[in-house]
Amino acid sequence: MNKKGVLVVFSGFSGSGKGTIMKKLMENHSDTYALSVSATTRSPREGEREGIEYFFKTVPEFEELIKNDEMLEYAQYAGNYYGTPKAYVEQKLNEGFDVILEIETQGALKVKEKYPDTLLLFVTPPSADILYDRLKGRGTEEDDVIAKRMNQAVNEAKVIDRYDYLVINDDINECVSHVHEIIKNTHDRTVFKADTIEALKNGLNKYQRRD
Amino acid sequence: MNKKGVLVVFSGFSGSGKGTIMKKLMENHSDTYALSVSATTRSPREGEREGIEYFFKTVPEFEELIKNDEMLEYAQYAGNYYGTPKAYVEQKLNEGFDVILEIETQGALKVKEKYPDTLLLFVTPPSADILYDRLKGRGTEEDDVIAKRMNQAVNEAKVIDRYDYLVINDDINECVSHVHEIIKNTHDRTVFKADTIEALKNGLNKYQRRD
Numbered sequence: 001m002n003k004k005g006v007l008v009v010f011s012g013f014s015g016s017g018k019g020t021i022m023k024k025l026m027e028n029h030s031d032t033y034a035l036s037v038s039a040t041t042r043s044p045r046e047g048e049r050e051g052i053e054y055f056f057k058t059v060p061e062f063e064e065l066i067k068n069d070e071m072l073e074y075a076q077y078a079g080n081y082y083g084t085p086k087a088y089v090e091q092k093l094n095e096g097f098d099v100i101l102e103i104e105t106q107g108a109l110k111v112k113e114k115y116p117d118t119l120l121l122f123v124t125p126p127s128a129d130i131l132y133d134r135l136k137g138r139g140t141e142e143d144d145v146i147a148k149r150m151n152q153a154v155n156e157a158k159v160i161d162r163y164d165y166l167v168i169n170d171d172i173n174e175c176v177s178h179v180h181e182i183i184k185n186t187h188d189r190t191v192f193k194a195d196t197i198e199a200l201k202n203g204l205n206k207y208q209r210r211d
Numbered sequence: 212m213n214k215k216g217v218l219v220v221f222s223g224f225s226g227s228g229k230g231t232i233m234k235k236l237m238e239n240h241s242d243t244y245a246l247s248v249s250a251t252t253r254s255p256r257e258g259e260r261e262g263i264e265y266f267f268k269t270v271p272e273f274e275e276l277i278k279n280d281e282m283l284e285y286a287q288y289a290g291n292y293y294g295t296p297k298a299y300v301e302q303k304l305n306e307g308f309d310v311i312l313e314i315e316t317q318g319a320l321k322v323k324e325k326y327p328d329t330l331l332l333f334v335t336p337p338s339a340d341i342l343y344d345r346l347k348g349r350g351t352e353e354d355d356v357i358a359k360r361m362n363q364a365v366n367e368a369k370v371i372d373r374y375d376y377l378v379i380n381d382d383i384n385e386c387v388s389h390v391h392e393i394i395k396n397t398h399d400r401t402v403f404k405a406d407t408i409e410a411l412k413n414g415l416n417k418y419q420r421r422d
Binding site for chain 1: 333335338339340342343358361362364365368369371372373374375376377378379389392393396399400401402404405407408410411412413414415416417418419
């Protein structure tokens, strides 16, 4: 009996540490997780490899994927398409991997609409002040960029209640364990246990007395 | 900020070990869990204490509770009423306890209808054969009683897919830890994080630039 993986969408404010969480999650449990690879129409940058960082597509190729309903979600930024091809995700799910998508809120909600069993996780620092301090503390960002990120966070916060879980990133290692636990336990939701329930029913029927 | 508890309904086949799981859960974590006390119209047996094993009610008292919508769920067995009074459950939830109801499937589904945020857990042995062996192995049951319990299990299995989680009781201690983990993580579901989300939104608004 092949166990199908869970589709996990991971979102969070810029500065929430979600990139680090994903990285550690993959490092600690590479046997259970697969990271979804996005497709894009922008040109590869130095060192970016086809199928690793991105699937690189031409605009007509990308639009063909959209037309054939082969994208889980997609959006346009700065004149380029970005999106999640279904084929790769479904292949990995069928191989039994829990597939993680790191995408922004609008894409996340679109995926949940199409696949209601998707696990939506949102990660946040303990408070807005700490988020600001973390962005500021990076030291690499202009004040303008920080202000833009804080504004973006306001918009993202509006849809947190449509996520399944809100995870606080206070201590990074605790947070990674916690996220792993939530995903692991999701396998015991009855929606993912159809085979087990069927086997139980069949087993019980053998004992049923009709008198 | 007072953290409200999670309402947990725990069901399982007779012979699934759910009684032992509940007992160990309460022993290991008496600071976080409260067991719901049922009301009944049957007479107290030797040693049963009011408010500990049951709340003992007269038939008119019980029917008054029903009429005033003060029962979470109730049913009649062998001419007596049995049910879950709301008042006790709500008091314990407001005190921050996770309140556990050990009730059968029909009652469980009624509770979920009234309180959609209820966590429904169903526990089962690994297979129907193992369930049968466990019932048989108790040595105290007549074949008739065992057959009746297996028949009842067939009916209960029909609604497992309406529960949130299906937990396999293979090793009892692992199962107890697992159930505890599921309940603990439920606190991070966004439906239970309304206060945190509100605080985040308010915090972020202070940083919003309108230009």
